[in-house]
Amino acid sequence: MTAMAKEKLIFNLVRGVTYFVVIVVGYLLFDIFIKGIPTISWSFLTELPRRSGAEGGIYPAIVGTIYLVSGAIIFALPLGMASAIYLSEYASQGRLNRTIRLAIITLAGVPSIVFGLFGLGLFVLFFGFGASILAGSLTLAFMILPTIIVSSEEALQAVPMGLREASLALGATKWQTVYTNVLPYALPGMFTGSILGIGRAAGETAPILLTVAAFFLPRLPKSIFDQVMALPYHLYVLATQHPDTEKVLPMQYGTALVLIVIVVFFNLTAIILRNHYRKKIQW
Amino acid sequence: MNTWRDKVIYTILVGSASTSIFIVLLIFFFLGKEALPFINDPGFSGLFNLRWIPVSFNKEIFGLIPLITGSVLVTLLATILMIPFGVLGAIYIAEIATGRERSFLKPFIEILAGIPSVVIGFFGLVVLSPIIKDIFGLSTGLTAITGAILLALMAVPTVITVSEDAIQSVPGAYREASLALGANRLQTIFRIIVPAALPGIIAAIMLGMGRVIGETMAVLMVTGNAAKITFNPFDSVRTMTATIAAEMGEVAFGSHHYQALFWVGIFLLIMTFFINLIAQQVLKKYQMR
Incomplete structure (x- = not known):
C-alpha cells in the first residue's frame, strides 16, 4: 500500500469513529423527538398530572424546574461574577489566589449526588429548610458556580490590557477602570456562562432528588419552603418507579422531549451568543 | 471618596x-x-465488609466493597470505550476536519455535553438495554456494560474538548518541521503531534473518568443495581452513586444506614478529588490550558 493510500485509509477511519458518535447522538435526539412529539399538546404542557402521572400534563414539573433554575441563578450569578472579577482583575499570584483556584477545580469535580448529600445535610437538616425549593435552589447554585466563574473569567481575560492601562493612566481608580472599561465588554461573555449554568441546572436530577423533589404533587408550590415536582425527576419517576412503566411510555417520551428542548435551547443560545461576540468584537 | x-x-x-x-x-x-457517628457504632471496620445488606431482619451489613467494585467495573469499561472515540474524535476535529466540519462538530459536541444524564439514562433504558439483551442473549439488558456505554457517551465531550486543547497547544513549529522533513500528514499527526500532546490527552481521559465515577442517574437507571462483587461486564452491578440516590429517600435520618450512605459519599468525593487534582496538575505542568 502506498503511503498516500494508507494516509487516506486511516483518516477515513478516524472520520468514521468521529461521525459514529455524531450518529449515535443524532439517533438519540431523533428517537426522543419522533416519539415525544405525539404526546405534546397544549393540555400536556398546562394541565396537572392525574393518576400518578399516567394521565394529564406536566405543568407542575415545568413550573418547578423554572423556580429551581431561577433560584439557582439568583444565588450563583452575582457570586460567580464577583468571583471572576476578583480572580481576573484583582488577584495577585499569591496563596489566596491559588487556594481559590484549587477550590473552584474541586467544586467542578464534585459528583452531583455528593452535592445532593451536602444540600441535605446543610440546607434541609441543619438550616431546617426541609425538602424545599430554597434548599434545592441553593444546592444547584453551588453546583453551577464553577461553570459561571470559569466562563466569566474567560470573558474578562478577553478584554485587551490596553483598555485597562489607558484608564489607569488617566487617573481612574481600579474599580472605575473595571466598571467603565472592562465590564461593558465582558458582560455578554459573562452572561453566556450563566446561560450554560441554566442549562446544566435544568437537567440535573441527583441533587434535587435529595433536597427538593416531590414524587407526585399535582399542585403548584405556594412558597419557597414547599416541595415541587421537577422535569428531570418526573422523567426518572415515570421511567423507573411507576407501577406500569410500559403504559406511561408516551408520557416519558413527552417529558424527555420537553426537558431536552429546554436544555438544548439554553445551550444553543449560549453557543451562538459566544460565537457572535467572539466574531463581532475585533480589538 | x-x-x-x-x-x-x-x-x-x-x-x-x-x-x-x-x-x-x-x-x-x-x-x-x-x-462520623458510624465510627463508634457499629464501627469503621464494618465498612470493609464484602456485603451490602442495608435492610435486614437479622443484622444489617454496610460493606462498601461491592459498591466500590461496581463503580470501578463500570468506570473501567466506560474508560476503555471512551478512549478511542474521545481521542480519535479530538484528533479528527483538531487536525483532519475542514473548517466547515469543525464549525458543525464543535457545537454538536457541546450539545452532547449538555444532554441531561436522566435523558441519556432514559434512552439507555428504553432503547439500548433491549438491544444489549438481544445481542448477547441475556436475561436482562440492565448490566454494567449498558451503563458503561452510556457513561462513555457522556464523557466523550470532556475527553474531546480537553484533548483538542492539548493538540492545539502543540507549537506549530513541530508540525512545520515534520512536514518540511518530508513526513506526510499521517506521520506528523501520530508521531509528532499526538506524542507531544500526550500528557494533555491523558489528563483529558482522567477528567472523563472523574465525570464517569460521579455520574448518577444513567447508572441508576440501567445497571440493574444488584450489590454484588463481580467483574463480568454482563452482570448487574450497583455503583456508589446509584446506591445513594436509590436508598437515601427511604432511610431514617441519623440511622446507621443513613450514616453509611454518607460514607459512600465521602469515598466518592475523595476518589473524584484526587483524579481531578492529578489531571489538573498534569495540564498545568505542561501548560495545556
Missing part, C-alpha cells in the same frame, strides 16, 4: 471569591458530620 469605595468593593469581591473555598470546606464538614 473613591479609595473608600474601592476598598469596600474590593472586600466584597475577595469575599465572593473566597466563598468557593468556604463551600468546599462545608462540603467536607457536613459529609463528615453526618457520617
Whole structure:
C-alpha cells in the first residue's frame, strides 16, 4: 500500500469513529423527538398530572424546574461574577489566589449526588429548610458556580490590557477602570456562562432528588419552603418507579422531549451568543 | 471618596471569591458530620465488609466493597470505550476536519455535553438495554456494560474538548518541521503531534473518568443495581452513586444506614478529588490550558 493510500485509509477511519458518535447522538435526539412529539399538546404542557402521572400534563414539573433554575441563578450569578472579577482583575499570584483556584477545580469535580448529600445535610437538616425549593435552589447554585466563574473569567481575560492601562493612566481608580472599561465588554461573555449554568441546572436530577423533589404533587408550590415536582425527576419517576412503566411510555417520551428542548435551547443560545461576540468584537 | 469605595468593593469581591473555598470546606464538614457517628457504632471496620445488606431482619451489613467494585467495573469499561472515540474524535476535529466540519462538530459536541444524564439514562433504558439483551442473549439488558456505554457517551465531550486543547497547544513549529522533513500528514499527526500532546490527552481521559465515577442517574437507571462483587461486564452491578440516590429517600435520618450512605459519599468525593487534582496538575505542568 502506498503511503498516500494508507494516509487516506486511516483518516477515513478516524472520520468514521468521529461521525459514529455524531450518529449515535443524532439517533438519540431523533428517537426522543419522533416519539415525544405525539404526546405534546397544549393540555400536556398546562394541565396537572392525574393518576400518578399516567394521565394529564406536566405543568407542575415545568413550573418547578423554572423556580429551581431561577433560584439557582439568583444565588450563583452575582457570586460567580464577583468571583471572576476578583480572580481576573484583582488577584495577585499569591496563596489566596491559588487556594481559590484549587477550590473552584474541586467544586467542578464534585459528583452531583455528593452535592445532593451536602444540600441535605446543610440546607434541609441543619438550616431546617426541609425538602424545599430554597434548599434545592441553593444546592444547584453551588453546583453551577464553577461553570459561571470559569466562563466569566474567560470573558474578562478577553478584554485587551490596553483598555485597562489607558484608564489607569488617566487617573481612574481600579474599580472605575473595571466598571467603565472592562465590564461593558465582558458582560455578554459573562452572561453566556450563566446561560450554560441554566442549562446544566435544568437537567440535573441527583441533587434535587435529595433536597427538593416531590414524587407526585399535582399542585403548584405556594412558597419557597414547599416541595415541587421537577422535569428531570418526573422523567426518572415515570421511567423507573411507576407501577406500569410500559403504559406511561408516551408520557416519558413527552417529558424527555420537553426537558431536552429546554436544555438544548439554553445551550444553543449560549453557543451562538459566544460565537457572535467572539466574531463581532475585533480589538 | 473613591479609595473608600474601592476598598469596600474590593472586600466584597475577595469575599465572593473566597466563598468557593468556604463551600468546599462545608462540603467536607457536613459529609463528615453526618457520617462520623458510624465510627463508634457499629464501627469503621464494618465498612470493609464484602456485603451490602442495608435492610435486614437479622443484622444489617454496610460493606462498601461491592459498591466500590461496581463503580470501578463500570468506570473501567466506560474508560476503555471512551478512549478511542474521545481521542480519535479530538484528533479528527483538531487536525483532519475542514473548517466547515469543525464549525458543525464543535457545537454538536457541546450539545452532547449538555444532554441531561436522566435523558441519556432514559434512552439507555428504553432503547439500548433491549438491544444489549438481544445481542448477547441475556436475561436482562440492565448490566454494567449498558451503563458503561452510556457513561462513555457522556464523557466523550470532556475527553474531546480537553484533548483538542492539548493538540492545539502543540507549537506549530513541530508540525512545520515534520512536514518540511518530508513526513506526510499521517506521520506528523501520530508521531509528532499526538506524542507531544500526550500528557494533555491523558489528563483529558482522567477528567472523563472523574465525570464517569460521579455520574448518577444513567447508572441508576440501567445497571440493574444488584450489590454484588463481580467483574463480568454482563452482570448487574450497583455503583456508589446509584446506591445513594436509590436508598437515601427511604432511610431514617441519623440511622446507621443513613450514616453509611454518607460514607459512600465521602469515598466518592475523595476518589473524584484526587483524579481531578492529578489531571489538573498534569495540564498545568505542561501548560495545556
